Each structure stands twice: as structure tokens, then as C-alpha cells.
Amino acid sequence: MNRLVTFGLVLAVVALGWTADHYYGKAVDLRDKYRTAYSTTQLQAATIDDMQARQQSLAALDAKHTKELADAQNQIDALERDVADGLKQLQLHARCPSVSADKSTGTSGPDDGASLGLTDTAERDYYTLRKRIEKARKQIDGLQNYIRQQCLAPQTASH
Numbered sequence: 001m002n003r004l005v006t007f008g009l010v011l012a013v014v015a016l017g018w019t020a021d022h023y024y025g026k027a028v029d030l031r032d033k034y035r036t037a038y039s040t041t042q043l044q045a046a047t048i049d050d051m052q053a054r055q056q057s058l059a060a061l062d063a064k065h066t067k068e069l070a071d072a073q074n075q076i077d078a079l080e081r082d083v084a085d086g087l088k089q090l091q092l093h094a095r096c097p098s099v100s101a102d103k104s105t106g107t108s109g110p111d112d113g114a115s116l117g118l119t120d121t122a123e124r125d126y127y128t129l130r131k132r133i134e135k136a137r138k139q140i141d142g143l144q145n146y147i148r149q150q151c152l153a154p155q156t157a158s159h
Contacts, residue, residue: 057149065142072134080127090118090126 082088118126 054150058146061142061145061149065138065145068141069135069138072138073131076127076130076134079130083123090123092118 079088083090
């Protein structure tokens with residue numbers, strides 16, 4: 001009977017050892033899976049933080065350039081109003097129209113009845129061109145800043 005009890009105890013110890021080893025293996029597997037998932041989660045969180053920082057940077061950059069463009073257009077509109085109200089004058093290089101020989105023998109000038117200045121169409125075209133030039137300049141500045149800050153900037157998160 002002693003042998004039977006000893007054999008039963010040995011068998012129970014072996015079974016308990018096998019069970020403990022089985023659950024230890026599962027615990028190690030779960031720990032490894034947890035570490036992998038945690039590492040992935042940390043990387044994803046860092047990527048999200050980087051993306052949010054870039055979005056905020058882009059929003060600030062866009063707001064800055066949108067404001068600069070609006071300010072430039074307001075300045076051109078103010079110039080247009082000031083010229084229309086007579087507060088400012090446009091300076092331009094022009095030639096006086098030549099007077100034909102049968103009109104007069106004197107020199108032509110502003111007193112000859114030909115008014116100097118831009119026609120209404122030319123004046124509108126002038127302001128349109130100024131607005132378009134300023135808009136293009138601001139768009140180019142914005143794109144250059146975007147390229148410098150977003151495309152050429154060092155990557156903060158490891159991808």
C-alpha cells in the first residue's frame with residue numbers, strides 16, 4: 001500500500017507540474033502578446049499626437065496666409081477707394097497723344113483738351129491685376145511655407 005500511495009503522490013506531483021508548466025506557458029504567451037499590443041498602441045498614440053500637431057500647425061499656417069491675403073486685398077480695395085475719392089493718385093508713365101498737323105502747330109500737352117489718366121476700363125484692369133498678383137504671391141508664400149514646415153521638416157514620430 002505504501003508503494004501505491006507513493007506512486008499516487010508521484011503521479012499527482014507530475015500532473016501538477018505538467019499543469020503548472022502549461023499555465024506558465026500560456027502566461028508567457030499572453031505577456032508577449034500584451035507587450036506587442038502595448039508597443040503598437042504607444043506607436044499609434046505617438047503617430048496620432050504627431051498628426052494632431054501637424055494639423056494644428058497647418059491650421060495656423062493657413063490662418064496666417066488667409067489673413068495676409070485678406071489684408072492685401074483690403075489694402076488694394078482701400079487704394080482703389082482713395083483714388084476714386086481723389087485722396088490718392090496713381091502715378092504712371094504715359095505719353096501725350098500727338099496732335100495732328102492740321103489741328104495746331106503748338107506742342108501738345110495737358111492743356112490741349114486731351115485728358116491724361118487711365119480710362120475706367122484700364123483702371124479696373126489695374127486693380128484686378130494688382131489683386132491677382134497679390135493673391136498669387138500669397139499663395140506661393142503659403143505653399144513655400146507648407147513645403148518647408150511639413151514636407152522638409154524632420155519627422156518627429158518614427159514611421
